Amino acid sequence: MEIWDTYDKNRIRTEERMFRGDSFKDGHYHLIVHVCIFSTEGKMLIQRRQPFKEGWPGRWDLTVGGSAISGENSREAAERELFEELGILYSLEYVRPHLTINFDEGFDDYYLLEQDIQLSSLKLQKDEVQDAKWAELPEIIELIRKDEFIPYYESLIHFLFEQRKKYGSFSR
Template identity: 25%
Template structure:
C-alpha cells in the first residue's frame, strides 16, 4: 500500500491533522471517510465484493465503494473519485447522511471513521478495477437484509453498520429524485 495520507478529525468532523492511512488504521484514530451506495432504476443496490488481496476485508461483500478524501479534497469529490477508481462509474452523487463508527477488523486494524454517505441512481454497468473489487451484483435491499441475517460474516463490518440506515434513507432519496 502506498503512503496515502488521510484527514484526522474530531467527533464533529473538524480536521485535527493528517496521517498515513495504514498507520491511522493501526492506531484506530478517528478520520474522515466516504461511503457510496448506487442503486439501479429498480432500486436494487449495487454491491461490491472487495478484491481478495485487499489489506483487510478481502473477499467480503460491501457497499458500492468507499474510501478517504485526500487532504484538501472535498468529501463529494472523494466519493465521486473513488466510485470511478473502484467501479469505473462517473456519477454525480447526492450527500445523504453522516455517521461515526469504531469497528475492529479481523487483522488487528480498526475502522474508526467519521463517514459521509452518498447515494446515486444509475443503470450503468460497472467496470471493475481488479485491484479494488473481484465482483459486483445488484440485489434488492430486502434480499441483502435477509442475507445479512443468514451470514453476516460475508459482509464488511462498516457495511453492516451503515446498511441498517439504508432502507429508510432510500425511501427519502427516491421521493426527492
C-alpha cells in the same frame, strides 16, 4: 501510501495529516465515504472485494467506499472512489451526504444515488474489486448473516434502502 487529513471532534480539519495505518492521536479523526447506488427497481449495486485485499477480503460490500485522501472533501472523495473502483463518472456537485455516522476514529458519510447502470459498463479496479452485481435488500441481509458481506448492522442496510429517495429523519 495514503495520506489523510485529520479532523477534530467537530469535523474541523486540523493542520495535521497521517498515513494510513498510523495510530490515531487522541482527538484526531478521519473521513470515510460510502456511495450506494440504487436502481429504479430498488436494488443496490454491491461489489465483492478481492480475496487478497486487506480488511474484509472476498466479502461483498456497498457500491463503493473508502477514505478521503489529503486535500479532498467528502464529495470529491466519493466521486474519486466511484471512478477508481467501478469506473463510474458521476458529479456529486449538488448532492449532500444522506447521513453521517460517527465512529471511534472518524466520520462515515453515506451518499445514496439512483441510477440504472449496466454491469457490463463497469470497469472494476483489479486491486480492489473482483465482482459487482445488483442485489435486493433480503439478499444483502442474507449475505451479512452468512458472513459473506461486511458486517454492517442490518438496521443500517434497512435504513439505506428506506432512505434512498429521501433526505432527513422524518416524513413530510
